[in-house]
Amino acid sequence: MMEFSGLKAQQERIRPRLEAAIRAVFDHGKFIMGPEVRALEERLAAFAGVRRCLGCSSGTDALLLALMALGVGPGDAVLTTPFTFVASAEAIALAGGTPVFADVDPATRNLDPVRLREALDALKPGLNPAAVIAVDIFGLPCDYPALEAALEGTGLRLIEDAAQSFGAELGGVRAGAFGHVAATSFFPAKPLGCCGDGGAVFTNDPTLAELVESLRVHGKGGHKYDNARIGLNARLDTLQAAILLVKLDIFEEELALREAVATRYARNLGGVPGLGLPPSLPGARNAWAQYTVEVPPHDRDAVAQALKAKGVPTAVYYPRPLHLQPAFERLGYKPGDFPVAEGLCERVLSLPMHPYLGDDEVDFASEVLREALEA
Incomplete structure (x- = not known):
């Protein structure tokens, strides 16, 4: 049995x-x-090319801290994608805001700038447009120049959800440096992962950085018993920072290894009937958090079972779009509102992806997938 972990x-x-x-x-x-936290923050800020990085307890808390620092609260609308993990919209609700969804671009699977502007123009009366959370799904950066153009003149703050894309680039700019503020996750399965939960907030805005620094420690002022505002217990553990410092030493090498795995998959699977390969974006470098293909909806379960029978693990990210999750039922969305996201949820299938996949493992997974689709 091959080892895919x-x-x-x-x-x-x-x-x-x-x-x-x-x-x-x-x-x-x-x-x-402890001192490892500050050392890590300095190295991550330098890596991303921003002025400040602040470690925190998870990627979810990183998003929540960013929203709180921007002042998002009741009556505020925050627009985001329905094709992502729940944390992207959950953080909006936790901050007191209202998630508003816009469909994704089939060419990138990321937030569609045209649909974003349409959703903004169609906001329900009484909602104040406050921010946008753009998610770099599966490691591919959003088209940030197009998103910024769509938001020009609106005054909305752009938040980059780089939970899956840390290490990626677009036009020579690294993930974590887009928008007014960015958030990432160090969950173990992420491109840069710790041995537990962890996250970070990135920004060039010194005022935002000061607010996040306060909010992550119960809204502290001059010291921890001086509470200037309501905050969170959202600090990054020193042990996780120490682990990340070690992993950061080999991160660039691992990004290159991920790229090599993705290239081999693409070479093996190009031209397979009924199979859609991961999209690309001109000028972008993907961090390859996942290698996610698209298969015909009626075949997905059978294909996944065929791979499992041969020892090849797969996963579906994500089986249900956020606007149809019970947690967001109160928002009033219905099936058919976001057809691109809904279609992706029916077709996507993620194959094994990590820096240490051998050529034989990639070739074996590719061949089993090819056979399953031809069966």
């Missing part, structure tokens, strides 16, 4: 360094906001 391979490669970093934290005993 990448976390084990990565951790075995750098295990001595990980263990040394963890021991160092135990030696100094500063488990909350």
